[in-house]
Amino acid sequence: MVQRDKLYNIPEIIRKVQGPGRIFAVGAGAGPWPFFNSNCEGIFNMLVDKDDKLTNGSYTATVRGENEECVLEKLPDTEPRCALLLNLFLSQGLPGKVIGIHAKRRICKKNFVECIRTGLEEHYGDKVVGLGGIFVIKRGCANQHVMRDFSKSPLNSEEDVNKWLKFYEMPAQLNCLGTMVTKDLDLDLRLEHFHSFSFSNWGGHYHYDTTPDSVEYEAYLNVAERVLRVDRPVKV
Incomplete structure (x- = not known):
């Protein structure tokens, strides 16, 4: 059964992992279920600047209604969390060879x-x-x-x-x-x-x-x- 208490503040974690400065984070995981009061997929796309300001380009996908339609919604800058699991790739998000x-x-x-x-x-x-x-x-x-x-x-x-x-x-x-x-x-x-x-x-x-x-x-x-x-x- 799901452990609903497994909620994580992503900027807080990546700051501890990566240290000071600009951090760009992209990845796949479970979205913040309390935001919609529903389980959801998370598509995470975040920038944390050197002053800890979050710019959130993340989305969630949920199954809604009797017809079980897929609904895609953007997360606001005020919602920095994920739930349950997440795989993130961290970088400075600067130009360079890829x-x-x-x-x-x-x-x-x-x-x-x-x-x-x-x-x-x-x-x-x-x-x-x-x-x-x-x-x-x-x-x-x-x-x-x-x-x-x-x-x-x-x-x-x-x-x-x-x-x-x-x-x-x-x-x-x-x-x-x-x-x-x-x-x-x-x-x-x-x-x-x-x-x-x-x-x-x-x-x-x-x-x-x-x-x-x-x-x-x-x-x-x-x-x-x-x-x-x-x-x-x-x-x-």
Whole structure:
């Protein structure tokens, strides 16, 4: 069952992690459920300046109404929290060299993130590589889920979880923020986690594209220097 007390102030955590100065944070996690009084997906996109002022470009996606529509909403600067879990990539958000990837037409069963992550793992072997940033689905559609409100009964299996989640086929343009890492470093990490927002009413957790012949991706990613795990569960 959900632990509703697991709420985190993101600027407070990233300041402790990264120290003074400008911090840019993007990633995928659970949105602040008290803000809507409902469980929600979080698409996090934040800038904390040297004076701790927060500029919040984050979104949430929720399942609403009898027709279970996906509703995308922007979070205000006054709402700095996430709930339950979050994978963030931190940087100064300044101009510099990044890894750029442009791909069209999927010819394998792996999704875009899996292709990158497993390619890195095959090349670097035992060395751990982590990336974070954004990729954009410029053409095509993607299978994405949005969490329904908290389940009233325990979710004890992957089948239970998939029945609880609401899946949608979402059209481009989808702007996907998140992280990936080639190994979990004995920290029980999510190896890949990306959430998207659009400029219409779509947003959610990226699984794979549903239009392999016409899909087009463009990514801008950077390399992580370290991984920190905050508030690791006693039991997994």
